[in-house]
Amino acid sequence: MRTFKTLLSLIVLAIIMSGCAYNWIVEEEVVDPTDPDAPDVSFSAEIAPIFDSKCTSCHYTGNQNPDLTPENAYNSLNSSRYINTSDPASSLIYTKPSPDGNHIKYSEAEAALVLTWITQGAQNN
Numbered sequence: 001m002r003t004f005k006t007l008l009s010l011i012v013l014a015i016i017m018s019g020c021a022y023n024w025i026v027e028e029e030v031v032d033p034t035d036p037d038a039p040d041v042s043f044s045a046e047i048a049p050i051f052d053s054k055c056t057s058c059h060y061t062g063n064q065n066p067d068l069t070p071e072n073a074y075n076s077l078n079s080s081r082y083i084n085t086s087d088p089a090s091s092l093i094y095t096k097p098s099p100d101g102n103h104i105k106y107s108e109a110e111a112a113l114v115l116t117w118i119t120q121g122a123q124n125n
């Protein structure tokens with residue numbers, strides 16, 4: 001009986017302790033592109049760094065178009081080929097790296113940022 005009680009309290013303790021386990025999965029913050037009150041997305045501070053980290057290994061000056069290096073990305077994209085502000089979700093710079101192609105993909109948070117930036121007028125901000 002004593003052993004049983006000890007065992008029982010150990011199990012209860014284990015259950016309580018496991019409730020304190022730290023959750024290491026940090027969720028990405030995803031902006032809502034349809035939210036008119038969404039804070040302004042900055043091209044230079046938020047969009048260009050995505051391109052620089054994920055895209056410029058192929059999309060660099062003189063290689064595959066569009067040139068997505070931080071100094072040229074805005075000018076390369078500033079055309080109706082890549083950006084459609086009247087139908088943001090159809091913009092090639094948003095659709096090409098979408099999750100259902102065989103091209104490099106944006107994460108969910110990156111895709112939402114790019115779409116929000118286009119929805120807000122694709123400013124060079």
Ligand code: HEC
Binds near residue numbers: 056081093097106
């Ligand atoms: C491994 C190399 C590679 C990486 C990395 C890459 N791309 Fe590409 N991308 C290509 C190639 C090759 C093409 C042309 C073939 C095609 O259209 O699929 C292309 C085409 C494109 C096009 C269409 C160009 C046009 O004028 O038709 C866009 C837009 C694009 N990429 C955006 C991106 C973005 C944004 C990223 C980063 C998230 C990225 N790419 C990362 C290789 C790459």
